[in-house]
Amino acid sequence: MSTNVLRTADGWWVVRGDRAAPVETKAATTAELLADRPAVREAAASGEPGTPVADLVALSPVTTPCRVVAQMVNYRSHARDSGFNGDIPPAFFRKASGSVSGPGDAVVRPAHVKFLDYEIELGLVMGTSLPVGTVVEERDLPSYVAGLVITNDISAREVQLTKTQFYESKSYPTFTPTGPYLSLLEPEDFTHLLDLRLKLSVNGELRQDRTLTDMIVRPAQALTLLARFQTLDAGDLLLTGTPGGTALKSPPKAVEKIGALLPPAVKWKAFFKSQAKNPHYLHTGDVITATIATPDSRIDLGEQRTPVADANQTQR
Numbered sequence: 001m002s003t004n005v006l007r008t009a010d011g012w013w014v015v016r017g018d019r020a021a022p023v024e025t026k027a028a029t030t031a032e033l034l035a036d037r038p039a040v041r042e043a044a045a046s047g048e049p050g051t052p053v054a055d056l057v058a059l060s061p062v063t064t065p066c067r068v069v070a071q072m073v074n075y076r077s078h079a080r081d082s083g084f085n086g087d088i089p090p091a092f093f094r095k096a097s098g099s100v101s102g103p104g105d106a107v108v109r110p111a112h113v114k115f116l117d118y119e120i121e122l123g124l125v126m127g128t129s130l131p132v133g134t135v136v137e138e139r140d141l142p143s144y145v146a147g148l149v150i151t152n153d154i155s156a157r158e159v160q161l162t163k164t165q166f167y168e169s170k171s172y173p174t175f176t177p178t179g180p181y182l183s184l185l186e187p188e189d190f191t192h193l194l195d196l197r198l199k200l201s202v203n204g205e206l207r208q209d210r211t212l213t214d215m216i217v218r219p220a221q222a223l224t225l226l227a228r229f230q231t232l233d234a235g236d237l238l239l240t241g242t243p244g245g246t247a248l249k250s251p252p253k254a255v256e257k258i259g260a261l262l263p264p265a266v267k268w269k270a271f272f273k274s275q276a277k278n279p280h281y282l283h284t285g286d287v288i289t290a291t292i293a294t295p296d297s298r299i300d301l302g303e304q305r306t307p308v309a310d311a312n313q314t315q316r
Contacts, residue, residue, distance in 0.1 A: 004181040007061045014043040019050035029063045031235030061182035064097040067236040074241025075214045083250025096171035103179035106309040116282040119153035119242035120200035120290045130232040136223040142187040150301045152177045181302040195294040210243035247280035282308045
């Protein structure tokens with residue numbers, strides 16, 4: 001069975017139901033914690049009553065700096081929403097690790113961003129080095145992946161689309177809410193990955209809801225493809241794509257063909273004028289709720305609740 005670990009300003013905790021036991025470790029980073037698994041197991045086996053989880057303020061269980069890599073268009077439902085047909089070549093992009101924030105921290109919209117979007121994603125946390133050239137088979141996943149986290153790949157869509165700029169549009173501070181739990185897996189848990197269901201709601205309205213069976217490139221293949229050019233180390237984070245249901249969707253084919261005939265400035269002005277009528281983009285005061293779990297709760301990454309705030313609100 002998986003073991004859920006939570007991080008606070010006071011250290012690391014093993015979650016057991018609604019209570020948590022402190023991990024007696026000197027680990028300051030995720031990588032250091034993963035190297036001290038005996039301390040985690042000792043805390044999990046402890047008979048102490050522990051502290052109520054509700055009394056703890058969770059930080060991101062993935063510490064920074066670290067590498068944050070993400071897969072692009074990796075769910076069939078998202079591919080349909082995005083207007084893709086046929087085979088989709090696997091693609092990756094980087095996010096600044098400064099975008100990583102806690103599971104209850106506000107998502108802060110920069111002043112120039114109007115079209116703010118959400119993308120629930122399963123995060124893989126590396127447990128050891130993945131050198132360039134590594135080939136990862138399904139049976140090898142426990143050797144490289146230590147655990148899982150909920151992540152939300154927040155996106156400034158007008159920056160992403162008009163500048164063709166993934167790095168900037170997804171790297172502002174607070175644009176990668178992570179946690180609450182780092183779910184450390186045992187080898188037998190990996191056979192249950194496809195049962196994981198990703199669910200995201202905004203103000204209680206369900207927007208995204210898919211299992212990993214909707215994935216195009218699954219974790220072992222993704223790590224093999226990434227290792228063609230990118231080294232990963234313990235504590236690094238791979239976001240594995242988002243299901244359909246984001247606010248941004250491809251325009252109808254007829255509209256897309258007409259748009260292709262327009263100058264870029266005119267095309268994007270028309271596109272975002274139409275997007276202004278889309279109520280699904282995030283607004284100040286919205287609350288995003290995200291969960292990832294198997295139906296039997298064998299793997300349960302907890303619940304992430306992040307409010308949306310404007311930059312000028314957080315500076316007061």
